[in-house]
Amino acid sequence: MISSPHIPDFLLPSGFQFTAVSAGIKPSGKPDFAIVVADEAASAAAMFTSNRVTAAPLTVGREHLRSSGGRVKVVVVNAGNANCATGEAGVAVCREVCARASATFGGETMEVFPSSTGIIGVPLPGDKLIAALPLAKSDLGRTSGHFDRFAHAILTTDTRRKVSARHFTTADGQQVKIVGVCKGAGMIHPQLVPHATMLAYIFTDAVIAPEALQALLGEAVESSFNRISIDGDTSTNDTVLLLASGAGGVTVDATHAEFREALYAVATDLAKQIVADGEGVTHVIELQIEGATSDAEALKVAKAIAHSPLVKTAWAGTDPNWGRILAAIGYSGVHIDPDRVSIWFGEHEICRNGGRSASFDEAAAHTYISQPEFRVRIDLGAGHGSCRFWTCDLTAEYVRINASYST
Amino acid sequence: MISSPHIPDFLLPSGFQFTAVSAGIKPSGKPDFAIVVADEAASAAAMFTSNRVTAAPLTVGREHLRSSGGRVKVVVVNAGNANCATGEAGVAVCREVCARASATFGGETMEVFPSSTGIIGVPLPGDKLIAALPLAKSDLGRTSGHFDRFAHAILTTDTRRKVSARHFTTADGQQVKIVGVCKGAGMIHPQLVPHATMLAYIFTDAVIAPEALQALLGEAVESSFNRISIDGDTSTNDTVLLLASGAGGVTVDATHAEFREALYAVATDLAKQIVADGEGVTHVIELQIEGATSDAEALKVAKAIAHSPLVKTAWAGTDPNWGRILAAIGYSGVHIDPDRVSIWFGEHEICRNGGRSASFDEAAAHTYISQPEFRVRIDLGAGHGSCRFWTCDLTAEYVRINASYST
Structure with a gap:
């Protein structure tokens, strides 16, 4: 399985402080209130679920990003x-918690970005979150220990923290750091649109305007x-x-190749960690669909x-x-x-031209897919559309x- | 749970003989080859899966119905x-089995309708089926015992036979009988189109032309x-x-109210029996979706x-x-x-206008849905579209x- 790497202090982007406390929302009494405070309101971009039923924090977060012109000083997350x-x-x-968070940590209420995760349909005890703000403030910090506490407090049915980091050095020797953290183990099929119970937070110290940040995020999230x-x-x-704090001093635009690559790497690493820690999961499968009439058709088959x-x-x-896979391809709606x-399991050809492959070796195939991670490759033989998908x-x-x- | 009724001899439509034998396809050695022989080639209508991957017997069956103009003398089904x-x-x-079946039971090869159910991607040992034909012939009969053996032999992971019967008497005192039999417990989400591993066979002794029979079947299958x-x-x-043998002498057209009602009752009864005997099923749920902008939108929500x-x-x-239900409605793709x-569980209002109902009684709701069969009713509040769906x-x-x- 994919392990959760530890992010050492020197890889954390400057400009952000982290913490987490127990506010008493989780019946277990475990940390459930996680907070990020930017030294100066950071440039922000966000994507939310395409579900037509959306939680209160999404309504408020969207409104705040619009009012602030894409600026976030404080992120408050309860699990x-x-x-x-x-x-x-x-x-x-949700609004009241944001107002009290800005009073505690500084900045405007519209610079507070709220998130919630957990059971649906039960009133949120906002007073418990508000009561925990002073303790959270006394406990903010820039160390990997503080970051790890944030990463831990946002979990629900997850069994482990999910974090990822990439950094690169510019031609003139400056460092750009990107670190991401996320949660999610069930109710996972994110279909994020630019205006997404998976929560993911990515931080960088690059200088990036909100519009460029949104373009970069959209591109990374899609894949x-x-x-x-x-x-x-x-x-x-x-x-x-x-969030981009700008504290690192390196300016990045939407076409910056190294930044795009590093951001994609962090986003993909986090996404795969979510699948690997999925509820009850014992195998992670990478689907590689090829030969579709379009990438969209390939994605339909993968889903x-x-x-x-x-x-x-x-x-x-x-x-x-493999008959079950062939049946699913057949009802996918794709021509x-x-x-x-x-169909191949790794390098093992299983099905050729719609029938059992002459080289099908059931025992070898069984051994291959007994691994905790394996790949299923499908060639539809119809065109040049393709996609990669993890499940x-x-x-x-x-x-x-x-x-x-x-x- | 819904029980499998026993169909007494006097409810079986005349004009058909039934049997089943062990041909050695099921590793268990249980009966796996079921046969129906009509006294005279019966008027026939069929619907098949919309999956783009279809089995050989569907290719052959479609071809035979076309060639024969909708006439079936023999039905051969292997599990x-x-x-x-x-x-x-x-x-x-498949063609060879059909040819040998017509040689054994009479009629033309194109009057043989083949079906298969079981594992995908493994060559069918047709020689075993052919070798079992003489024994099957010696064993044909018109009793409920023969019919029950047919019903039993077509099962795979099913735990019980699924049969249903309706009959009505015309104004001039004539009887029309309809009896149905089906199998299916997994890979069940039939999307049948007029030209589906669920197999269902419905027999009547009414006189009905193939075109009218197809119209009647299409209407009944859709609901x-x-x-x-x-x-x-x-x-x-x-x-x-x-199949309509015509042996009862009552002529029926596509608009015959009593026949439509009786056919719908048999088809719905069989469909619900499939759900009740679904793999690992402990609860059968009737979804009643109302207030959608169209029936099609209601169906999308149900699915x-x-x-x-x-x-x-x-x-x-x-x-x-109920939060999980609300989330599913939200991502259904419906506006x-x-x-x-x-949302109501039976008579219990659970969710009102998107939030927890003031009268929500969790213990009562839990008790209600502890029953083996229960109903979930959803009002989308958007229009007059509706549907019923069983899962x-x-x-x-x-x-x-x-x-x-x-x-």
Whole structure:
């Protein structure tokens, strides 16, 4: 499995302080309130879920970014309660928490960016968050320990922190740092649009205007967070926020190749960590779809496979049952000629031109897909469209996690 | 749960004989080859899966119906092997079995309708089916015992036979009988089109021309088999066949109210039996979607809910977590105003205008959805479109059944 790297102090972009405290939202009493404070309001870009039901913090966060012209001084994130389907009262509580956060940490209320994750339809106890603000303030810091606490407090059913970092040096010897942190293990099929219960926060010390930042984020998200699925359930709270403090002094525009590459690397690394830590996941699968009539058609095929309970349970059982994959391709809605479809598990050809490959070796295929990470490559034989997509198996443990209900 | 009624002899439409034998396709040695022989070639209508990958028997069956002008003398069904993704060889084997069946039971080869269900991608041992034809012939009969053996032999992961019957008496005292039989427990989300691994066979003794029969079948299937989902996987082999022997002497056209009603009742009863016997199913849920801008939009919402692993696992855990339902509505692709959505579990109002209902009683809701069958009603508050849809929970047992693979 992909491990969570530790981010050493020297890789953290300057201009940001982090912390997390226990506000009493999670019944377990674990840290559940995570805060980032920028030294000076940072340039900001965000993307949110395309679900038509969206949580109160998304309404408020969108409004704040618009009012502030893309500036964020404080990020407040609570876990344990999604503040979704909570009506006008949910929006009012969110606004109040933002107002009190700006009073505590400085800046304007519209420079506070809120996020929530957890159960839907239960009123958020904003007073608990507000009461925890002074302790959070006394505890802010720039160390990897502080960053790790932030990364830990935003988790829900996740089993581990998800962080990623990249940096590069410019021609004149200046450093640009990018660090990302995210959470998410269930209700994961982010379909983020520019205006996304996965939460991801990426920080950089580059100098970037909000418009360029939004363009860079959109491009990175499309090939990373928008290319993963655990269960096909698109959340009401998904959010990706990218903040640029400018404290590093290097100016970056939307076409900056090294920055784009580093940002894409961080976003993809985080996205894959989410899949690897998905609820009950025992196998991570990279789907590589080729030969589609367009990239969009390739993506449709990838999603049909990634959302097929029969394909996903076969993977859980390390069963090289490629017929289920072929069936999912068949109902994906894409125009295909079954007689031109070929399937490989890694380097093992399984299906050729719609039928069992002459070289199909069931035992070898079984051994290959017994690995915790493997690749399924499909050639539709119809054109030049392609995509990469990351997904996982469906295990009895996923069902146990999501069916557990005690009265 | 819905029980499998026993069909007494006097409810079986005249003009048909039934049997089933063990041909050795199922590794268990259980009966796996089921045959119907009409006294005279019956008027026939069929619908097949919309999956673009289709099994050899669908290719051959479609061709035979076209050549014969909608006449079927013999139906041959094997379980244990889907004869899908088997290429030209699969089609050739299927043709050979049909040719030998017509030689055995009479009629033309084009009057033989073949079906297969079971694993995809493995060559069908047609010689075993052919070798079993003489025994099958010696064993044909018109009793409910013969019919039950047919119903039993077509099963795969099903745990019980699925049969249904309706009859009515015309104004001048004549009887019309309709009896149906089907199988299917996994890879169930039939999307049948007139030209579906669910197999269903419906027989009547009415006199009906093939064109009228096709119209009647299309109408009945749209509100029954096309309104169920176990796992969202649309099979490569789904087929519904309706045969009219004419032996009862009552002439029926496409607008005959009593026949339409009786046919719809049989089709709906069979469809619901499939859901109730779905792999690992512990709860059957009737979704009633109302207030959509169109019936098609209502259906989209029903399918998003029926295919959400999070909603289905909550049902498995009898968890009245309506937030997951609201999230699924939100990503269904339908234009909704979340603030107008209301949800009931039976008579219990759970969500009103997008938020928790003031009368929400979690314990009562939990008790209600602890029943083996329950209803979820959703009002989108947007128009007059509606639909009914039947689905089920997702249990660890479903995963166990489909992830079991022994090398």
